[in-house]
Structure formats: structure tokens, C-alpha cells
Amino acid sequence: MKNYLLVLLSLVLFLPNLFHTDINPVESYNHIEVFDPSLSYLNSIHKIENYVDSIAESRSIQQGTLQYVEIAANVLRARFYHGFSHFSLDENWIAAASGKYIWYDLSCKVQPGSILEHPYAACSQQEIVFMTFLRDKHLIYRSVLFPHHYALEILFHNQWYYFDTNMEPAMSGEQRLSDNWSNSADSLKRYYNTVEFKDLDYKFGVNVPLRYGPLNEVPAPHARLFQSVTAILSKTAWLLPLLLLFLLDRRKKKVVISE
Numbered sequence: 001m002k003n004y005l006l007v008l009l010s011l012v013l014f015l016p017n018l019f020h021t022d023i024n025p026v027e028s029y030n031h032i033e034v035f036d037p038s039l040s041y042l043n044s045i046h047k048i049e050n051y052v053d054s055i056a057e058s059r060s061i062q063q064g065t066l067q068y069v070e071i072a073a074n075v076l077r078a079r080f081y082h083g084f085s086h087f088s089l090d091e092n093w094i095a096a097a098s099g100k101y102i103w104y105d106l107s108c109k110v111q112p113g114s115i116l117e118h119p120y121a122a123c124s125q126q127e128i129v130f131m132t133f134l135r136d137k138h139l140i141y142r143s144v145l146f147p148h149h150y151a152l153e154i155l156f157h158n159q160w161y162y163f164d165t166n167m168e169p170a171m172s173g174e175q176r177l178s179d180n181w182s183n184s185a186d187s188l189k190r191y192y193n194t195v196e197f198k199d200l201d202y203k204f205g206v207n208v209p210l211r212y213g214p215l216n217e218v219p220a221p222h223a224r225l226f227q228s229v230t231a232i233l234s235k236t237a238w239l240l241p242l243l244l245l246f247l248l249d250r251r252k253k254k255v256v257i258s259e
Contacts, residue, residue, distance in 0.1 A: 003248075006241040014238035016093035023100050024107050027083030027120065032196045034168055035081040035119070042079055043116045045132050051075060052133075064137060066156050066173055069163070076130055076165040083120035084108045087227070094230040094237075110220040110227065123166035124150040128219060130165060135216060143213030146185055149203040153178060153212070167192060167203075185210055 029035055042048050052072045053063065061067045086107040087096045091114075099107020108125065109115050112132040115125045127143065127150055134141045140155040144162065151164040161176040162169075169191035174180065181187035185204040192200055213219070 003245055006245045006248075010238045010241040010245075013241070016089040016097075017235065017238075019089045021089050022086055023089065023096055024084070024086040024104070026086075027081075029081045029120075030196075032193075033081055034077050036078040037119060039075070039079045040119050042075070045112055045116075045129070045136060048072075048075065048079075048116075048129075048133060049136060064139065066161060066176075069134075069139065069154055069161075070173065072133055073130070073163050073165050076126060076133075077168050079119075080121045080126055080165070081119065082122065082166055084122045085115050085118035085120055085125060087114075092227060092231045092234045094234045095227050098230070105223070106226065108223075110223045121166075123164075124219070126166045127152055130163070131217075131219065135218075140215055142215050143217065143219065145211040145213060146203060147205040147208060162188070167197060183210055 042051055052068070052075055055071050055075070056063060056068050059071075061071065084104075086099060087093075087109060089096055096107050099105065108122065109118075110125070110128060112129045115121050115129055121129070130152060131141060131143075134152075134154065141152050142155075142160075144151040144153055149164075149167070151162065151166075153160040153162050155161075160178040161173070162171070162178060162181070163176065169188070170193070171191045175191065185208055186206065189200045189204060194200065197203070
């Protein structure tokens with residue numbers, strides 16, 4: 001009976017790998033925010049860099065300038081619409097199930113290449129892609145942390161400029177300068193579309209001081225480790241009951257021989 005249970009357990013652990021299914025909720029495009037589905041072919045950081053570089057060259061804009069980064073931000077805001085991208089069962093069923101039944105964030109992708117497999121990404125995921133782009137271009141950034149939102153500031157000539165590809169505030173280059181909004185989350189709200197975002201007080205807080213991340217951080221190291229380990233386990237865990245079955249059978253044969 002024990003042998004049948006181990007075989008059944010092996011089958012249960014293997015079956016999720018056959019289903020390209022997202023068991024976590026996926027948001028649909030709201031037709032309000034900027035989104036260009038034709039940009040879905042930009043499915044790697046390298047392709048995004050080449051695309052941004054080509055636009056900058058056609059406009060005679062130098063790399064590493066504020067105008068150059070604004071091009072990159074506009075590309076990313078059009079590349080994604082808002083919504084958490086998760087692992088499907090065949091990609092990493094352990095992370096997918098953990099997000100469904102334990103903690104939602106466990107299923108949300110944190111590797112830029114994986115995020116770029118989707119047309120949608122949440123604020124933190126879009127900024128992960130943006131951060132990777134900025135690191136490749138040797139630009140200095142830091143995360144801006146709100147109670148329920150995530151954005152970036154980028155350093156130019158010893159001054160910080162604000163960027164938010166996810167919620168797409170209507171800001172000029174000069175308005176992005178942190179001195180112009182006094183490092184205040186409440187002052188930033190006026191640049192956002194209040195028709196689309198009716199919950200700015202929830203996302204940004206009220207009279208809440210801003211928090212900043214370290215310079216040029218690679219975010220979510222623990223999530224990266226968890227997702228890397230569970231991706232391997234999702235593909236191999238089904239072998240463990242069979243290995244145990246083999247060892248039990250071998251042990252049984254040794255006992256018979258010794259008798």
C-alpha cells in the first residue's frame with residue numbers, strides 16, 4: 001500500500017507542470033492608462049535598451065541625460081498596463097500555489113526577464129525592470145516608498161528627479177525635481193489622474209514622510225531566492241517519492257537476502 005501512495009504522491013507533484021495556468025487573479029486592461037500592446041515584443045532588457053537608444057538617436061538626445069531617461073520611462077509606461085504578473089503552474093507551481101493559499105506576493109515575479117513575459121506588471125515589478133535598465137546604463141537611482149505604492153528617483157547633476165511608470169503622473173522635467181514638491185507625498189498627488197486613481201490617500205498616505213531605498217539596490221533578494229529554489233523544486237519534487245520508493249525496495253531486497 002505504501003508503494004502505491006508514493007507513486008500517487010509523485011504523480012500529484014508532477015501534474016501541475018503540465019498546465020499553463022495562472023491560478024492567481026489577473027487584472028484586465030482598463031482602457032484608461034497608457035498601453036501599447038504592439039510593444040510586447042520588447043521581452044528583454046536588451047531589446048528595451050536598443051529600442052530606447054534608437055528613439056534617442058533619432059531625436060539627437062544623448063544617453064545618460066534626463067531627456068534620455070524620460071524616453072525610457074515613456075516606453076515602459078506604454079509597455080505595461082497595471083496588474084501583478086505571476087507564475088503559471090508549469091513555470092513554478094510551488095510559488096503559484098504559495099501565492100494563492102499562503103501570501104499573495106510569493107507568486108509575483110521579481111526577475112525582470114520573467115516580468116517582461118507579460119503585458120502587465122504592478123508598480124514594484126515595473127520599477128524592477130526600470131532599475132535593471134538604469135543599472136545597465138550606469139545611472140544612479142533610489143526607490144521611493146509610499147504606504148501602498150512604489151516609484152523611483154534618479155540622480156542628475158546632484159539633484160533627484162521623480163519617475164513613476166505605473167501610475168503615470170503628468171509631470172514635466174522640471175516638475176520631477178524633488179525640490180519642486182518638497183519631498184512631500186501629498187504635494188505629488190496633484191500630478192496624478194484622480195479620475196483613474198480615486199485612492200491616492202490610500203496609496204500615498206496623508207502627511208506620511210517619504211522613505212527611500214538604498215542607492216542602486218537590487219530589490220527583493222529574499223523573493224528572488226525563494227522563487228529560484230521553488231522553480232527547481234517544482235520541476236524535480238516528483239522524483240523524491242520515486243527515490244524513496246527505490247530506497248525502500250532496495251532495503252527490502254537486502255533484508256530478504258540476509259535471511
